[in-house]
Amino acid sequence: MSEQDLNAQNVENEENVEQVEGEVETNVSDDAARIAELEKELQTTKELVASQQDGVLRGKAEVENMRRRVSQDVEKAHKFALNKFANELLPVVDNLERALGAADKESEHTKAMVEGVEMTLSSMMSALDKSGxxxxxxxxxxxxxxxxxxxxxxxxxxxxxxxxxxxxxxxxxxxxxxxxxxxxxxxxxxxxxxxx
The missing domain is CATH 2.30.22.10 (Head domain of nucleotide exchange factor GrpE)
Incomplete structure (x- = not known):
């Protein structure tokens, strides 16, 4: 090979190197842009996931609070369900006590009736006591x-x-x-x- 051929070959090689370097720079700058775009998408996705996690935690806490309130309401309903019924029975207790207070406990004619009223009152008070x-x-x-x-x-x-x-x-x-x-x-x- 002559020197001229070698120089032509070197020029061609240099052109090829410049072309490859240009392609590499283009690919690197395209890759850098793509990496920046992907990092931005990743950050947006991380923010979305964090927001959704926060929403899930808040929802979970709200459900737990609601469950606790419902449990307390059910407990109160069970505990005080007899409220109205008990209020209706109180005048009966009052009347039985008045009957005993007014009865002649010494008379043989009313002794059985007094015992019956005492037993009725005792049974009523026992039932009320069992109900709280x-x-x-x-x-x-x-x-x-x-x-x-x-x-x-x-x-x-x-x-x-x-x-x-x-x-x-x-x-x-x-x-x-x-x-x-x-x-x-x-x-x-x-x-x-x-x-x-």
């Missing part, structure tokens, strides 16, 4: 406006002020919730104005 209904009979206790309704205040020598000296009508509660306050007579202290 408890009587409030606060005689001798200190007046509590959350559980008692003062019907009158009177001076009683030797009685503590604000103590309950008589119960006109028992109160009742259902599983700790007041059904009816006890109607009571309260002792007033010396010099206390009850008209205030």
């Amino acid at each position: 209904v408890k009587a409030i009979d606060p005689k001798g206790e200190t007046f509590n406006p959350e559980l008692h309704q003062a019907m009158t205040m009177i001076e009683v020598p030797g009685a503590e002020p604000n103590s309950i000296i008589d119960v006109m009508q028992k109160g009742f509660e259902l599983n700790g919730r007041l059904l009816r306050p006890a109607m009571v007579v309260v002792a007033k202290g010396n010099g206390v104005d009850t008209n205030a």
Whole structure:
């Protein structure tokens, strides 16, 4: 090969190298653009996934809160389902107690009837007790406006002020919730104005 052929060959090789380098630069810049585009898509996808995870966690928490509220509502419904029914039975208890208070317990003619009323009252109170209904009979206790309704205040020598000296009508509660306050007579202290 002559020197001229070698120079031509070198020029051709250099042109080929320049062409390959140009193609490589084009491919590299295309690849860089594609990588930048893919990184942007990846970031957008990561943000979307994070947002969806947050939404799922919030939804899960809301479902758990709803489940807890429903459970509490069901528990309260079970606990206080007898509220209306128990309130309907309280006048029956009152009437049975009034009948016993008015009955002549010494008379032979009414002895069987008094025993029957006592048994009926006892059975009624037992059934109410099993259902969570408890009587409030606060005689001798200190007046509590959350559980008692003062019907009158009177001076009683030797009685503590604000103590309950008589119960006109028992109160009742259902599983700790007041059904009816006890109607009571309260002792007033010396010099206390009850008209205030």
